[in-house]
Amino acid sequence: MKIFILTDLEGTAGVVDFESQTYPAGKYYEISKELATEEINAACDGAFESGVKEIFVVDGHGPGGIIPEKIHPDVKLFHGRPLSKTFHLEQGWDAVFLIGHHAMNGTKNGNLNHTYSSREIVRMTLNGKDVGEIGMEIFLAGCFDIPVILVSGDQAACEEAEMYNGAIEKAVVKWGITRTSAVSVSPIKARQIIRQSAKKAIGRLKEIKPVKLEGRCELTIEFISSASAFIWQNKSGIETVDPRTIKIKGNSFIDVWNRFYLG
Numbered sequence: 001m002k003i004f005i006l007t008d009l010e011g012t013a014g015v016v017d018f019e020s021q022t023y024p025a026g027k028y029y030e031i032s033k034e035l036a037t038e039e040i041n042a043a044c045d046g047a048f049e050s051g052v053k054e055i056f057v058v059d060g061h062g063p064g065g066i067i068p069e070k071i072h073p074d075v076k077l078f079h080g081r082p083l084s085k086t087f088h089l090e091q092g093w094d095a096v097f098l099i100g101h102h103a104m105n106g107t108k109n110g111n112l113n114h115t116y117s118s119r120e121i122v123r124m125t126l127n128g129k130d131v132g133e134i135g136m137e138i139f140l141a142g143c144f145d146i147p148v149i150l151v152s153g154d155q156a157a158c159e160e161a162e163m164y165n166g167a168i169e170k171a172v173v174k175w176g177i178t179r180t181s182a183v184s185v186s187p188i189k190a191r192q193i194i195r196q197s198a199k200k201a202i203g204r205l206k207e208i209k210p211v212k213l214e215g216r217c218e219l220t221i222e223f224i225s226s227a228s229a230f231i232w233q234n235k236s237g238i239e240t241v242d243p244r245t246i247k248i249k250g251n252s253f254i255d256v257w258n259r260f261y262l263g
C-alpha cells in the first residue's frame with residue numbers, strides 16, 4: 001500500500017499565529033516546523049504500523065513547513081517551489097492524508113483560517129459554493145480516484161473536510177478560539193492522536209471513497225486588492241467579475257485546477 005501525505009503548517013498543535021509562527025521571518029517559525037514535522041512523522045509511524053509500504057510526503061506550506069533532516073527515515077519528501085501542479089498525485093497512490101490543515105478564510109473558530117494566501121485572498125467559490133484548500137485538495141485527489149482518508153488540524157478544519165466526505169477520519173489537535181488563538185493539546189498528545197487516527201484510517205480505507213466533482217466547473221477568486229486581481233486579468237481564459245474578483249471556467253475540475261494552481 002502506498003500513501004500520499006499532503007502537509008501544511010497552520011493546523012499543527014501549538015502553532016496559532018501567522019506573524020510569529022508561520023511566516024519565515026517569524027521568531028518561532030523554526031519551532032513551528034519542528035512541531036509539524038513530528039506530527040507528520042507520527043502519521044507515517046501509524047501508517048507503517050498498519051502495513052503501508054511506501055509514503056510520499058509533500059510539503060504544502062508555501063515557504064516550507066518541514067525540517068528535512070528530521071523527516072521520517074523511510075519516506076520521500078517533495079519540497080521547495082514550484083511543486084508540480086498535481087503534486088505527483090498522478091503516480092498512483094492508495095490514499096491521501098492531509099496533515100496540519102486549516103479551515104478556509106472567514107471560518108468561525110477556525111484558527112489560522114485562510115485560503116491559499118493569508119495576505120491576498122478573501123474568498124473562493126467553486127460552482128457557487130465557498131471552498132478552501134481542503135475542498136480543493138479532496139477534489140484534486142478525486143480526479144485521480146484517490147480517497148482522502150485522514151485530516152488533522154483544528155476542529156474547524158476537520159469539520160470542513162467532513163462536509164465533503166462524512167466518512168473521513170479526523171484527528172483534532174486544537175480548537176480555534178479566534179483566527180490567532182486556540183486551545184491545543186500538547187505536542188506529544190497531538191502525535192499520539194495522529195498516529196492512532198492514521199491507523200484507524202488505514203483500517204477503514206475501503207469505507208472512505210474518493211470524492212469527485214464531475215462536469216463543468218467554475219472557480220471564482222475574490223482578492224483583498226484589485227492589484228492582485230489585475231495580475232490574473234491579463235491571462236488567457238480568465239474572466240473579470242469586478243476589479244477584485246476573477247473567474248476561471250473549465251470543462252472539468254482538473255482543467256480549472258491546472259490554470260489556478262501556479263505551483
Ligand SMILES: [Zn+2]
Binds near residue numbers: 010061
Ligand atoms: Zn500553510
